[in-house]
Amino acid sequence: MMRSGFPLFFLILVSGLSLLVPQHAYADAASDIQAQIDSNKQQLNTLEGEIAIFQQQLDTLGKTKNTLQSTISTLTLTQQQLATQIKITQNKIGSANLKIKELSLSIEDKETSITANQDAIGKALRNIAEDEKLSLITQLISSRTLGEAWQVADATVQFNRALAHAITDLRAVRTELATNRDQVATTKASLIALQNDLTLQKRSVDAGKVAQQQLLSQTKNQEANYQKLLAQKRAAEKSFEQELTDLQSKLNLIVHPNLLPKVGSGVLSWPMSIAFMNSCMQRKNIFGNLFCITQYFGNTPFSTINPQIYNNHGHNAIDLATPIGTPIQAALSGVILATGDTDGVNGCYNGSFGKWVMIQHYNGLNTMYAHLSIIDVSKGQTVTVGQTIGLSGMTGYATGPHLHFGVYATEGTKIMTLRQDRGAGKGCADAVMPVATLTAYLNPLSYL
Numbered sequence: 001m002m003r004s005g006f007p008l009f010f011l012i013l014v015s016g017l018s019l020l021v022p023q024h025a026y027a028d029a030a031s032d033i034q035a036q037i038d039s040n041k042q043q044l045n046t047l048e049g050e051i052a053i054f055q056q057q058l059d060t061l062g063k064t065k066n067t068l069q070s071t072i073s074t075l076t077l078t079q080q081q082l083a084t085q086i087k088i089t090q091n092k093i094g095s096a097n098l099k100i101k102e103l104s105l106s107i108e109d110k111e112t113s114i115t116a117n118q119d120a121i122g123k124a125l126r127n128i129a130e131d132e133k134l135s136l137i138t139q140l141i142s143s144r145t146l147g148e149a150w151q152v153a154d155a156t157v158q159f160n161r162a163l164a165h166a167i168t169d170l171r172a173v174r175t176e177l178a179t180n181r182d183q184v185a186t187t188k189a190s191l192i193a194l195q196n197d198l199t200l201q202k203r204s205v206d207a208g209k210v211a212q213q214q215l216l217s218q219t220k221n222q223e224a225n226y227q228k229l230l231a232q233k234r235a236a237e238k239s240f241e242q243e244l245t246d247l248q249s250k251l252n253l254i255v256h257p258n259l260l261p262k263v264g265s266g267v268l269s270w271p272m273s274i275a276f277m278n279s280c281m282q283r284k285n286i287f288g289n290l291f292c293i294t295q296y297f298g299n300t301p302f303s304t305i306n307p308q309i310y311n312n313h314g315h316n317a318i319d320l321a322t323p324i325g326t327p328i329q330a331a332l333s334g335v336i337l338a339t340g341d342t343d344g345v346n347g348c349y350n351g352s353f354g355k356w357v358m359i360q361h362y363n364g365l366n367t368m369y370a371h372l373s374i375i376d377v378s379k380g381q382t383v384t385v386g387q388t389i390g391l392s393g394m395t396g397y398a399t400g401p402h403l404h405f406g407v408y409a410t411e412g413t414k415i416m417t418l419r420q421d422r423g424a425g426k427g428c429a430d431a432v433m434p435v436a437t438l439t440a441y442l443n444p445l446s447y448l
């Protein structure tokens with residue numbers, strides 16, 4: 001005969017199941033983690049304020065005359081700004097790690113709750129079975145009254161429903177938290193990648209610091225000596241451009257316009273990160289454009305004022321203001337056609353492209369990246385759009401940090417020295433570099 005206490009026991013168990021909720025044993029640890037996250041946020045706001053101040057100072061320096069002091073100050077400020085950016089990235093990575101730890105604790109707590117409640121339910125069922133020694137059907141049949149039978153059946157239904165709902169809810173919470181943890185892990189991976197970029201920048205700026213020391217040594221910290229050095233750079237560049245023009249006129253290369261991408265097609269990406277280009281948009285009042293362009297393609301005011309340098313042919317690329325160490329990215333997928341360093345050639349120091357990279361693409365275009373501080377690719381290597389190929393600098397003929405970004409027609413371009421084909425005999429004559437017929441130089445803005 002069924003005990004009268006069975007339905008009551010069943011109902012008590014059902015009530016217990018309805019209270020299945022995540023446990024909060026981890027509350028103190030979670031609270032401590034959140035406090036650390038909040039502290040990191042406060043530090044982050046302070047650091048971002050410092051970055052803004054550094055940028056204002058750099059923008060102010062950019063408007064001043066190119067002097068020894070302004071150049072040294074720019075290099076110093078850039079290094080300080082970079083060090084702060086690295087701190088910001090480390091701060092964000094720390095916060096991401098804390099958030100992952102917080103979610104992991106919560107997930108562990110929910111899983112423990114599910115296991116504990118499942119064990120408790122199983123134990124309760126075993127106790128009932130052991131105590132009653134009768135199946136539910138038997139108990140229903142043997143009920144003394146119809147009311148007692150309904151009580152047993154109703155308790156069973158409520159028990160099963162509560163059990164199903166409780167387990168479903170807890171699993172849903174666990175799945176949600178696991179998803180959040182994966183999202184934070186993805187964020188962490190992107191932050192680590194950003195830290196790697198900043199580490200590369202620091203390496204480049206440190207190299208810039210060495211260049212700064214060399215500059216001070218060359219000029220003996222005297223403005224007059226610095227201006228004399230600039231004059232020597234301009235003279236070296238003038239000689240290089242004349243030799244290049246002489247060779248260009250002798251190249252027997254034909255460019256077929258119909259083999260080039262359509263003007264305005266936007267086949268190229270800007271050779272810097274989206275974040276950098278967004279910062280350019282915010283500094284429109286500094287450059288007068290949205291892209292940090294300091295000199296356009298063709299007969300620009302600078303090339304017109306300095307015809308002795310450009311031989312009246314205008315500027316064959318665009319110049320983009322990029323602090324030393326800015327990661328430079330491939331504008332389109334392709335193969336590294338060649339790399340070089342004209343500063344390493346006797347007689348060509350400060351007179352040409354400095355460290356440069358040229359990529360050959362699959363649509364009839366080549367892209368050129370010059371005045372780099374570091375080259376991170378090699379000839380024959382395949383690169384994808386957006387891949388870092390080097391870091392910006394001010395090598396070669398550069399009176400300030402910038403990227404010389406050129407676009408060439410592939411069929412009108414050769415990698416060679418100026419001495420080849422008796423085109424030159426001094427200065428940069430033995431420097432390997434891209435040489436093209438005049439019709440092969442294309443306006444980068446036509447394809448960006």
